[in-house]
Amino acid sequence: MKKLVSFILLLSISCVQALPQNLILLSDCHQQEGIDKDDITATHQLITALQQATAPIIASTSLWKNIVDRKQAFTKKLQDQYSLESEIYRLYQATNKQLQIFDYNLDRINKKLSLSWYAQQYSKLALLQQDQLNKLKFNFLCYSFNLDFNTWSVYDAKTGMFLFVPLQNNIVVNKRQQISQESDLVHDFSKKNSVIQSLQVYFSGNDDEWVIYASGHGNLQDDKEEAMIAGMSIGEFSDLLSYFDQVMKIKLFVYSSCYAGGVHTVEPYKNKQVHFPVIVVSLTDCPIYGFGFFEGVKLPPYTKNLYLTPQDIARKKGLLPCKIQDFQSFFRSAWSGQHDLHLIGLVSQFFSCDDVICSVKKIENMPLVRKAGALYFNVFEDEATHNLMHKAKDFTTIYSKKAILLYTKKIEKIVLKNTVSIISMLPGLQNHQINELIAQSLSFSQIVNESFLSLADAAKNKNYLINRLVCKNDIIAGAANQEISHCMIIQQGFMPKFLPDKIETCISFAVGKVWYLIVWKDQKPKKIMTLTHEQINIITELEQFMQQGIDVQSDMIPDELLTFDAYVKNKVYQNDIIESCLRDKICR
Structure with a gap:
């Protein structure tokens, strides 16, 4: 009994001494x-x-x-x-x-x-x-x-x-x-x-x-x-x-x-x-x-x-x-x-x-x-955060006037009336696919700068494939109202071999049967190229490699993609895909 009392006393003293x-x-x-x-x-x-x-x-x-x-x-x-x-x-x-x-x-x-x-x-x-x-x-x-x-x-x-x-x-x-x-x-x-x-x-x-x-x-x-x-x-x-x-x-x-x-x-x-x-x-x-x-x-x-x-x-x-x-x-x-x-x-x-x-x-x-004991980070689940951003977590259509956080590799459709930041929340080198991006009142330059490249000095480790893009084409003369297809915004791992070194961002796309590639620097086109038949073949093969990078883990639950194990597996897969691209002399 005395030992029990002594133990309780010591426990109570330790609790008193444990201060905030x-x-x-x-x-x-x-x-x-x-x-x-x-x-x-x-x-x-x-x-x-x-x-x-x-x-x-x-x-x-x-x-x-x-x-x-x-x-x-x-x-x-x-x-x-x-x-x-x-x-x-x-x-x-x-x-x-x-x-x-x-x-x-x-x-x-x-x-x-x-x-x-x-x-x-x-x-x-x-x-x-x-x-x-x-x-x-x-x-x-x-x-x-x-x-x-x-x-x-x-x-x-x-x-x-x-x-x-x-x-x-x-x-x-x-x-x-x-x-x-x-x-x-x-x-x-x-x-x-x-x-x-x-x-x-x-x-x-x-x-x-x-x-x-x-x-x-x-x-x-x-x-x-x-x-x-x-x-x-x-x-x-x-x-x-x-x-x-x-x-x-x-x-x-x-x-x-x-x-x-x-x-x-x-x-x-x-x-x-x-x-x-x-x-x-x-x-x-x-x-x-x-x-x-x-x-x-x-x-x-x-x-x-x-x-x-x-x-x-x-x-x-x-x-x-x-x-x-x-x-x-x-x-x-x-x-x-x-x-x-x-x-x-x-x-x-x-x-x-x-x-x-x-x-x-x-x-x-x-x-x-x-959270305590959790395996990944996420944004706060509260009303204030909900009012500031849209969390894209499934293959769906998004109508948004606020920042879009991508927790999934594939999005069916995004409709924008004003430019918003579109930010990949998946760690490391990631490739995202947007089947359709409809932004009829916005210019191509606005979408690139204010949506996909909106974060100044961000790591160049995210790539985007947009199958169909509807916007005001302010880059190509005479194509202002024509749809854009096969649009790739490339920052890491999939640079086409015909481009010189030290290019951080390139954008390739097709308008009708004509294919273009833009070297993008300091928030504007530095060089605009009309692609040759051989270069188009390289770009289309490059798109297939990027599609492989998109398909990797695309069926996983979004929160699981934020974990360390998923990050490591994705890193290995992406490196293997890039190595194949280099080996086939498509990437540089």
């Missing part, structure tokens, strides 16, 4: 951000998280170094009163002064500090290119930011990553790793970052439950760089998932990274069935978009698209940092179980949700969710 904890993880393991580089996303998020002091932060030391270096460089430039740095600093001071003069009357401020006022008063800034101005503004943000040791405890475990903990937080950390003053933060800028080692050292023996938000750069593997997700290599990220699953109790894991969708929703996961839900802020194999104002505050000029609101100012303080991410609301919503677009809108400015409607500015930032 939040963590922001900002990784730049390969140091893609620095004073001499253009990338600033992770550094910007670090400043935002430090300003809000909502949750512990583990961040690569190089991100802190980026802030320090930019602050020092900006400070030095301020010694020259004619420098651009002095100019933007004066603009900041003048804006706060005008707020005081007009007693914080925003209507009058927004009218006075207009584009014409800005151009007249700050002509040197007005002449800058947007990218130059953005860099200057971000350097000003770094200059104006100061870490408050009355708000934060800071730790350095020599793992290449600092830990920042708000003083009011109840997490237990080894005090021997603590840094007592800001100057100690510049002594260790290790080039080696280890996320798992940092978690092990900082939170050794921790039995709490966690909501974790992670962010960092991502890219696909190419000849120069290895593949990355959220600032880590694919291997590091995969190991981190295993560490979370085996060592930590996770309520929810959310990460934001370019190229984190598509193949990167399967390769690092393999067949892992982790015990926690995962949300990735990335729809497919393409870049996602940034996080807001480079200067951290809304500086003039004020226009109808950028104006001050009551949330942007405070009496006696003037301009306030813009909430490009609301971490406090994010973590509160995550713990309440609100795992939807509203949650993601708190950390991605490209979503805007209220009680009535959600809107999306960049479809690339649409999140995917992988």
Whole structure:
């Protein structure tokens, strides 16, 4: 009986000690951000998280170094009163002064500090290119930011990553790793970052439950760089998932990274069935978009698209940092179980949700969710997502005014009155067939650019075969109202052998008995060819090879096509088909 009581007591104590904890993880393991580089996303998020002091932060030391270096460089430039740095600093001071003069009357401020006022008063800034101005503004943000040791405890475990903990937080950390003053933060800028080692050292023996938000750069593997997700290599990220699953109790894991969708929703996961839900802020194999104002505050000029609101100012303080991410609301919503677009809108400015409607500015930032124990990612199954996109999951006819996500290899018919993004959700090299695409009011160029190639810098790993296309042919003179057949949009694996190397996209089609091929670059035709009899034979044989690629796994249940096993089998089949095409000297 005593043993039973003791066991119950120990169990109750452990339950009391298991606390809900939040963590922001900002990784730049390969140091893609620095004073001499253009990338600033992770550094910007670090400043935002430090300003809000909502949750512990583990961040690569190089991100802190980026802030320090930019602050020092900006400070030095301020010694020259004619420098651009002095100019933007004066603009900041003048804006706060005008707020005081007009007693914080925003209507009058927004009218006075207009584009014409800005151009007249700050002509040197007005002449800058947007990218130059953005860099200057971000350097000003770094200059104006100061870490408050009355708000934060800071730790350095020599793992290449600092830990920042708000003083009011109840997490237990080894005090021997603590840094007592800001100057100690510049002594260790290790080039080696280890996320798992940092978690092990900082939170050794921790039995709490966690909501974790992670962010960092991502890219696909190419000849120069290895593949990355959220600032880590694919291997590091995969190991981190295993560490979370085996060592930590996770309520929810959310990460934001370019190229984190598509193949990167399967390769690092393999067949892992982790015990926690995962949300990735990335729809497919393409870049996602940034996080807001480079200067951290809304500086003039004020226009109808950028104006001050009551949330942007405070009496006696003037301009306030813009909430490009609301971490406090994010973590509160995550713990309440609100795992939807509203949650993601708190950390991605490209979503805007209220009680009535959600809107999306960049479809690339649409999140995917992988439920606890699941084998694949999918978009949220909620009303907001349904209002933003159409999920094509069977061989049917689609009438849509919103983005079409292809979860199936074959579609019977698509009817469009306006251009919408048509996006393959199947990972890796995929070939899709659309029997009919009817878009009578749209031009051929619009359909190519705004539907099939709508995602800028996306991986070139999707091909499309459209048997019948009805649109306004703005490419071929005299064929504006003629139907197009045998249309292939080719980006990978099936380039005809008569084309030279280094062509990323080609489009072949027939109008009546005449066949054409277009080399497509920079959203327009670079070269238009009328095909010879021999070239037509190559194109028709190429179409047969692509049809083989389409027929592979076309009878599978759509959700099964998203799994790792299906991805691997498709990859093998597609490579075999391409090898046959090369062997028959049809592809190059």
